[in-house]
Amino acid sequence: MEKLAAFEVLDPGILTTxxxxxxxxxxxxxxxxxxxxxxxxxxxxNLLVNNQGNEACLETTLVGLKLKTLHECTIAITGGxxxxxxxxxxxxxxxxxxxxxxxxxAFKKVCSGCRAYLSIGGxxxxxEVMGSRSTYLSGKFGGxxxxxxxxxxxxxxxxxxLPLNQLGVRFPDEWIPTFRKETFLRTIxxxxxxxxxxxxxxTFFSSTYEVSTQSDRIGxxxxxxxxxxxxxxxxSIISEGLLSGAIQVPGNGMPxxxxxxxxxxxxxxxxxxxxxxxxxxxxxxxxxRVRFQPISIEEAHQLLKxxxxxxxxxxxxxxxx
Amino acid sequence: MMGLYKKTIYRWxxxxxxxxxxxxxxxxxxxxxxxxxxxAIQTEAIxxxxxxxxTYRSLLIVYNPLLIPIDLLKRCLEKIEEGLQETPLPExxxxxxxxxxxxxxxxDLEFVAQYHGISSEEVIxxxxxxxxxxxxxxxxxxxxxxxxxxxxxxxxxxxxxxLSVPKGSVAIAxxxxxxxxxxxxxGWQIIGRTPLELFDxxxxxxxxxxxxxxxxxxxISEKEFLEWKN
Numbered sequence: 001m002e003k004l005a006a007f008e009v010l011d012p013g014i015l016t017t018x019x020x021x022x023x024x025x026x027x028x029x030x031x032x033x034x035x036x037x038x039x040x041x042x043x044x045x046n047l048l049v050n051n052q053g054n055e056a057c058l059e060t061t062l063v064g065l066k067l068k069t070l071h072e073c074t075i076a077i078t079g080g081x082x083x084x085x086x087x088x089x090x091x092x093x094x095x096x097x098x099x100x101x102x103x104x105x106a107f108k109k110v111c112s113g114c115r116a117y118l119s120i121g122g123x124x125x126x127x128e129v130m131g132s133r134s135t136y137l138s139g140k141f142g143g144x145x146x147x148x149x150x151x152x153x154x155x156x157x158x159x160x161x162l163p164l165n166q167l168g169v170r171f172p173d174e175w176i177p178t179f180r181k182e183t184f185l186r187t188i189x190x191x192x193x194x195x196x197x198x199x200x201x202x203t204f205f206s207s208t209y210e211v212s213t214q215s216d217r218i219g220x221x222x223x224x225x226x227x228x229x230x231x232x233x234x235x236s237i238i239s240e241g242l243l244s245g246a247i248q249v250p251g252n253g254m255p256x257x258x259x260x261x262x263x264x265x266x267x268x269x270x271x272x273x274x275x276x277x278x279x280x281x282x283x284x285x286x287x288x289r290v291r292f293q294p295i296s297i298e299e300a301h302q303l304l305k306x307x308x309x310x311x312x313x314x315x316x317x318x319x320x321x
Numbered sequence: 322m323m324g325l326y327k328k329t330i331y332r333w334x335x336x337x338x339x340x341x342x343x344x345x346x347x348x349x350x351x352x353x354x355x356x357x358x359x360x361a362i363q364t365e366a367i368x369x370x371x372x373x374x375x376t377y378r379s380l381l382i383v384y385n386p387l388l389i390p391i392d393l394l395k396r397c398l399e400k401i402e403e404g405l406q407e408t409p410l411p412e413x414x415x416x417x418x419x420x421x422x423x424x425x426x427x428x429d430l431e432f433v434a435q436y437h438g439i440s441s442e443e444v445i446x447x448x449x450x451x452x453x454x455x456x457x458x459x460x461x462x463x464x465x466x467x468x469x470x471x472x473x474x475x476x477x478x479x480x481x482x483x484l485s486v487p488k489g490s491v492a493i494a495x496x497x498x499x500x501x502x503x504x505x506x507x508g509w510q511i512i513g514r515t516p517l518e519l520f521d522x523x524x525x526x527x528x529x530x531x532x533x534x535x536x537x538x539x540x541i542s543e544k545e546f547l548e549w550k551n
Contacts, residue, residue, distance in 0.1 A: 191333065240381060
């Protein structure tokens with residue numbers, strides 16, 4: 001396929017990176033998955049522009065990203081509503097659009113959520129590193145030279161053709177998630193729930209925690225009531241493997257939700273957020289409030305199957321179009 | 322010391338992870354069990370298992386619940402465990418790691434020597450006195466957690482971690498030794514630096530060291546270190 005210059009970055013905003021579905025199979029040599037933090041919005045963004053796999057998208061945080069279109073292309077924007085604008089007019093999210101040379105895309109203000117995904121027909125092209133195009137910021141590799149976008153960057157895409165009758169296709173309203181300032185996160189207890197007192201567990205599941213400003217792609221730090229630990233257990237455990245959604249409770253008793261950029265850790269994990277709710281986790285921003293609920297693994301897997309069915313239905317509808 | 326659990330503990334890590342815990346201490350025996358199990362799972366190639374993360378005393382299994390139901394996953398793993406004793410382990414590979422000790426390269430060497438009431442030379446001699454097992458790779462790409470240090474080098478972590486530790490720094494904490502494969506914050510005692518690249522995403526394989534292999538340190542001069550770099 002031909003490689004075309006699609007955008008010039010006029011302003012990278014607070015943090016914009018290139019992410020695909022993630023870098024898997026290297027945890028045992030310490031390499032985390034990275035990838036889009038909100039897997040649902042990421043996947044739908046690709047489906048909307050007829051990308052078959054986990055093509056690389058832009059993940060932009062809060063506000064400020066501004067792009068100039070260099071070549072005709074199809075795009076879709078999903079995720080948090082960061083008020084995307086096309087040439088000064090509001091651009092509808094969760095829908096495919098055609099851009100032409102000279103069009104300006106800008107993200108104006110945070111309406112809901114924290115991160116938006118901009119997909120492009122054909123996918124953004126950067127070299128694959130260890131099987132993925134995702135940016136791993138602390139490792140300084142993947143994506144665009146292992147770093148966030150900066151002013152003046154040129155973003156390339158594969159040439160691709162979206163059937164004209166699919167332009168303007170929308171993701172069904174009833175499946176579009178809403179990202180609120182106060183949200184419930186469903187979790188599965190453990191793996192180290194036995195390190196906490198019954199009172200500590202009760203505190204965890206009955207309190208509201210607020211997202212701290214010290215949150216990034218590595219983890220979401222929370223402030224709220226301190227979670228009590230049993231007196232006879234150590235504050236840390238022998239380092240072991242981590243997955244995104246794991247909720248660590250370090251010595252200060254304040255929970256931290258682990259995201260996609262850590263592979264091992266030595267803090268106790270009170271509970272782990274279910275895969276389906278990682279989309280909500282990715283959309284948390286400082287000041288948002290969360291509460292935790294315990295559910296069973298079986299329920300979690302059923303929820304995952306339901307989401308999978310949504311993709312399937314929509315994907316088939318796209319193909320049949 | 323409790324050693325290996327009589328029965329492995331299975332702990333769920335959310336809805337797509339399962340941690341097999343073989344013991345609750347840093348020991349060679351437990352770690353060999355982790356390694357044996359990781360290799361056996363790799364050999365079995367069970368559909369639905371995405372990857373495994375072997376660590377000191379446990380093994381994280383990452384699976385796709387849409388491809389394998391959890392009762393089947395557990396049964397498969399229990400069956401592999403039953404037949405584990407027969408799984409042969411590959412011979413460990415020994416990698417020799419050159420280190421320039423002390424000075425700007427090892428700012429904590431003096432402290433470690435004073436802490437144990439020995440000379441810096443003795444710290445270096447002890448650190449290089451035997452090969453170490455690589456218990457796990459983690460924390461950052463290619464970072465080896467190795468042990469165990471001679472009892473005479475058992476040193477606590479720094480009270481306040483450093484905001485930035487240079488790449489290649491060779492460090493110790495309690496009876497472990499490690500190498501910072503990238504620049505990063507860190508709380509271990511830095512005693513030297515190696516010119517070797519522990520991790521390079523463009524190289525095949527990207528990580529110089531693997532879990533289950535061995536490392537032997539040897540001292541080099543500052544001149545040798547600088548020439549190595551060039």
